Amino acid sequence: MQKILFIILFFIPTLSFAQTDKTFTYENKVYLPNIKTVLCFNSNKEQSLPVILLNSSETITFAFDDLLAGTKNYWYTVEHCTSDWQPSRISSIDYLESFNDDRIINYRYSSNTTRKYTHYEISLPNYQIKPKISGNYLLKVYLDGDIKKPVISQRFYIVDSQVAVSAEVTNSMQVADRNYKQKINFTINHSIPISNPYQDLKAVVMQNFNSNTAQINTKPAFIRPNQLVYNDLNTNDFWGDNEYRKFDTRSLRYKADNVKDIFRDNExxxxxxxxxxxxxxxxxxxQYDENGNFFVRNTDGRDDRTESEYTGVLFTLNAPAPSANGDAYVVGRFNNYTLSNENKLLYDASRKQFYGNILLKQGLYDYEYAWQDKTANTVETKPFEGAFFQTENSYxxxxxYRRPGARWETLVGYVNLSNKPSDRR
Structure with missing residues (x-):
């Protein structure tokens, strides 16, 4: 046990300096192991969802750290996408009223940290990159001005509010699932002419801003004058899951919430x-949680962005493997709920324990455990976390909307709701 523990606890990820030609995928993804702590949110509220209004004063804050430190020649651009995150295949002239790309020149070096890094940050829209239509956008960061050297891809949204959306969270209408699932019913009130809502309109519903949970609605249950109702008995059911687990590393001088011990070495x-x-x-x-979110914090320093330490966080889950062929992962918004070798857990069958060490910046983190069943080709949190209707989630x-004859989809409505009376984010 001790041997396994120390191998995992003091494992330091190796950072690769090599960059091979790749292509961007249309998802939230980090392509280099030295890039950590990617942040993307509406600047009005830290770690809020990256959604802004078209032609407003709102901006998106985008930031990341480079653990190789020094200064790199990072460039960025944005691309308009369809509702299902495919290229819209329209010219940048159609969706940008400015330049196509720009270099990231706003960066700062870390200070008073064991591991050195460089913090990069941009704000969108800006004088160089300014979208002029609503919709889904993919922010692409690449090295040395070469689009074939991807560094980060990040999704964000620009809304041109033309419809009003009212929604509610209720129990599943399926009797067997009423204690485990939550159902979303919503209504679209509009004044714009929608001649064929089955073809021209699409609604996407997701839970806790986790794109893996997204459900697409193309057929309203009822069509009324200036109103579309989506309350079909068999759609928009979501597992309630459980409140997120959490830990607190805002200070490394004492053991805060869920921290058992702190070890230091020279590296x-x-x-x-x-x-x-x-x-x-x-x-x-x-219990109170942040619906999977995380916040970079350092109470021992003055600047969260550049004085927060990177720590190896050891996760241990005492549980048998739910099935013979699968893997366990630690997931949350800090890794976009993705499954990768970085957040995959090792399994000690003799002790029925999972272990994993993930490099994370100081702060407050929500997390949960997910099981990937390779035989059934499913990814679920229920085997470790359970599922309850009472769980507080955000949706x-x-x-x-795609106007008849239009070449692209626009984002004409958006709502963020919770199944509790107050928004606890």
């Missing part, structure tokens, strides 16, 4: 969390 600070247990059996336990509804 890296390591944080050991208390061991977790499955929550799929038993009653629902309500996002995006309304896309």
């Amino acid at each position: 890296l600070v390591n944080v050991m969390l208390f061991q977790d247990i499955p929550r799929n059996i038993g009653a629902f336990a309500n 996002q509804i995006f309304i896309y």
Whole structure:
């Protein structure tokens, strides 16, 4: 046990300096191991969803760290996308009223940290990059002005509010799922002419801004004058899941929430969390969480962005493997709920324990455990976290409209709601 523990605890990820030609994928993705802590949010509220209004004063804040430190020649551009995140295949002249690309010149070096890094940051729209139509956008960051050297791809949204969306969260209409699932019913009120809502309009609903949960609605249950109702009994059901687990590394001088121990050496600070247990059996336990979000914080320094330490965080889950062929992962918004070798857990079958060490910047983090069943080709949190209707979740509804004869889809409506009376984000 001790041997396994120390191998994992003091494992320091190797950063590769090599950059091979790749192509961008239309998802939130980091292409280089030295890039960490990608942030993208509406500048009005830290870590809010990256959604802004068209032709408004609102901006998107985008930032990331380079653990190779020094200064790199990073460039960026944006591309308009369809509602299902494919290229719109229109000219940049159609969606930009400015230049096509620009270099990131706003950067700062870390200070008072064991591991050195450089923090890069931009704000969109700006004088160089300014979208002029609504819709889905992909921000692309690449090296040395070469689009074939991708660094980061990041999704964000620009809304041209032309419809009003009212929505509610209720129990699933399926009797067997009423204690485990939540259902979203919503209504679109519009004054714009929609001649064929089955073809021209599309609504995308997702839970906790996790794109893996997205459900697409193309057929309203009822069509009324200036109103479309989506309340079909068999659509927009979501597993309630559970409240997120969390830990607090805002200070490395003391052990805060869920931190069992802190180890230091010359190269890296390591944080050991208390061991977790499955929550799929038993009653629902309500607790405050951030719906999967995370916040970079450092109470020992003055600047969260450049004085926060990078720590190796050891996760331990005491649970048997749910099936014979699969892997367990730690997921949250900090890694866009993706499954990668970085957040995959090792399994000790003799002790029925999962282990993993992830390099994370100081702060407050929500997380949960997901199981990828390779035989069934499914990814679920229920085997470790359970599912309860009472769980507080946030839901996002995006309304896309393609006018007859138009060459692209526009984002004409958006709402963010919670199944609790107050928004706790």
